[in-house]
Amino acid sequence: MQTIIEPFRIKSIEPIRMTTRQERETILRAAHYNLFALSAEDVLIDLLTDSGTGAMSSEQWAAVMRGDESYAGSASWKRFEKMVKAVFGFEFVIPTHQGRAAERILFSIMCKEGDTVPNNTHFDTTRANVEYQGAMAIDLVIPEGKVPEAIHPFKGNLDTGALEQLIAEVGPEHIPLIMITVTNNSLGGQPVSMANIREVAAIAHRHDIPLYFDACRFAENAFFIKLREEGYEEKTVKEIVTEMFSYADGCTMSAKKDGLANIGGFLCTNDAALAQQEKDLLILTEGFPTYGGLAGRDLDAIAVGLEEVLHEDYLTYRLASTRYLGEHIAREGIPIVQPPGGHAIYIDARAMLSHIPPQQYPGQALACELYLEAGIRSLEIGSVMFGKTEAGGVEDTPAEMELVRLAIPRRAYTQSHVDYLVEAIISVFERRQDIRGMKLTWQAPYLRHFTAKYEWV
Numbered sequence: 119m120q121t122i123i124e125p126f127r128i129k130s131i132e133p134i135r136m137t138t139r140q141e142r143e144t145i146l147r148a149a150h151y152n153l154f155a156l157s158a159e160d161v162l163i164d165l166l167t168d169s170g171t172g173a174m175s176s177e178q179w180a181a182v183m184r185g186d187e188s189y190a191g192s193a194s195w196k197r198f199e200k201m202v203k204a205v206f207g208f209e210f211v212i213p214t215h216q217g218r219a220a221e222r223i224l225f226s227i228m229c230k231e232g233d234t235v236p237n238n239t240h241f242d243t244t245r246a247n248v249e250y251q252g253a254m255a256i257d258l259v260i261p262e263g264k265v266p267e268a269i270h271p272f273k274g275n276l277d278t279g280a281l282e283q284l285i286a287e288v289g290p291e292h293i294p295l296i297m298i299t300v301t302n303n304s305l306g307g308q309p310v311s312m313a314n315i316r317e318v319a320a321i322a323h324r325h326d327i328p329l330y331f332d333a334c335r336f337a338e339n340a341f342f343i344k345l346r347e348e349g350y351e352e353k354t355v356k357e358i359v360t361e362m363f364s365y366a367d368g369c370t371m372s373a374k375k376d377g378l379a380n381i382g383g384f385l386c387t388n389d390a391a392l393a394q395q396e397k398d399l400l401i402l403t404e405g406f407p408t409y410g411g412l413a414g415r416d417l418d419a420i421a422v423g424l425e426e427v428l429h430e431d432y433l434t435y436r437l438a439s440t441r442y443l444g445e446h447i448a449r450e451g452i453p454i455v456q457p458p459g460g461h462a463i464y465i466d467a468r469a470m471l472s473h474i475p476p477q478q479y480p481g482q483a484l485a486c487e488l489y490l491e492a493g494i495r496s497l498e499i500g501s502v503m504f505g506k507t508e509a510g511g512v513e514d515t516p517a518e519m520e521l522v523r524l525a526i527p528r529r530a531y532t533q534s535h536v537d538y539l540v541e542a543i544i545s546v547f548e549r550r551q552d553i554r555g556m557k558l559t560w561q562a563p564y565l566r567h568f569t570a571k572y573e574w575v
């Protein structure tokens with residue numbers, strides 16, 4: 119059979135609610151054109167994020183009932199720790215309530231003022247946590263990674279030449295760790311190849327610098343390696359994951375993505391002294407080291423999710439459903455980051471709305487139009503998220519790209535939902551010349567996209 123189907127059937131449903139265009143206009147105005155400020159019940163198809171928004175399986179819900187809520191040494195913790203070690207292979211596992219808590223603990227211990235942390239591309243919370251320590255977050259993705267229309271099988275790869283140059287310039291003693299984000303979320307959910315991981319690890323270890331993964335979408339990355347990298351066709355996803363993580367000294371993880379859970383995360387390391395420091399800080403802010411801010415039932419749901427996410431029928435469906443959306447809109451001429459990534463499709467708003475300058479946030483304008491058109495919630499990843507007004511400046515220095523991300527929650531929507539999305543996006547595309555830019559009327563000092571207020575220009 120050629121048709122790829124959802125490898126599950128549905129036994130519990132959640133109604134979603136249609137609104138009229140007129141209702142949506144009122145709602146969006148009241149939200150100051152910030153989609154984070156909408157009530158979820160006013161959204162029809164929610165593509166704001168793939169983080170914590172997926173559907174859990176019946177086995178995960180069964181595991182929730184097995185959750186042991188003992189404060190210390192619970193059976194849930196034992197099952198969680200065993201599964202994390204089996205999948206990722208690190209010696210020490212530190213549970214956290216989500217990915218950014220793992221980041222905060224890692225960077226507060228490893229980074230100090232004046233340090234530099236290279237990454238293929240920092241996610242926004244990762245960058246903010248590095249910068250909060252007074253360190254510099256440097257993005258070193260390969261040049262193809264920054265060209266939306268460029269086709270490359272591993273557009274998330276880290277530029278090893280640029281890495282060598284950075285190490286020579288700042289000195290290895292000022293680089294406390296190197297990070298690789300799999301898949302590269304900020305620039306299109308693009309994978310990193312095993313060859314690149316191996317090369318970066320060799321450079322890091324030659325300079326005695328630890329290598330960490332931001333592992334959020336590790337299973338999707340591993341499946342791309344299986345599909346696209348020579349020599350991995352016959353390997354199981356589990357074997358590929360084992361090899362990937364064998365090159366690293368640790369990782370941060372948000373279990374809200376490839377943990378197939380609604381909350382949770384962890385931090386891993388092979389360094390006993392570091393693990394001790396991390397646990398000490400964990401107790402101060404997250405919780406005792408056998409629960410780290412999570413309920414026992416969450417730990418159990420993650421343990422099952424980490425096993426299910428490696429199933430190849432799941433990963434086949436996952437990548438196919440994302441690709442289906444991308445291919446159907448690209449075929450109509452809508453510019454997207456090519457090739458389609460693992461968890462999301464990214465529309466190139468700079469190319470689609472070329473009449474709107476970056477200072478008028480074409481990505482935010484497009485995200486608002488998609489909501490007005492069809493009740494779709496998406497996310498601007500452009501000059502709102504990454505642009506900055508320098509001290510003393512009046513205008514933003516724009517981001518390198520103006521993208522709108524359509525993130526696909528795991529196992530939550532079916533193909534007819536995607537067909538609806540395709541129709542809505544095409545309809546907005548057809549009237550693109552009439553879309554106006556936006557201006558900020560209020561912004562917070564950092565991570566401004568979460569709370570900013572806007573008006574149409």
Ligand code: F0G
Nearest residue numbers: 167169216217218241243303332334372
């Ligand atoms: N790293 C990456 C690559 C991420 O995509 C995220 C979250 C995090 C770290 C932080 O994890 O949310 O559990 O604290 N990304 C979500 C998104 C929020 O929508 O892409 P968290």
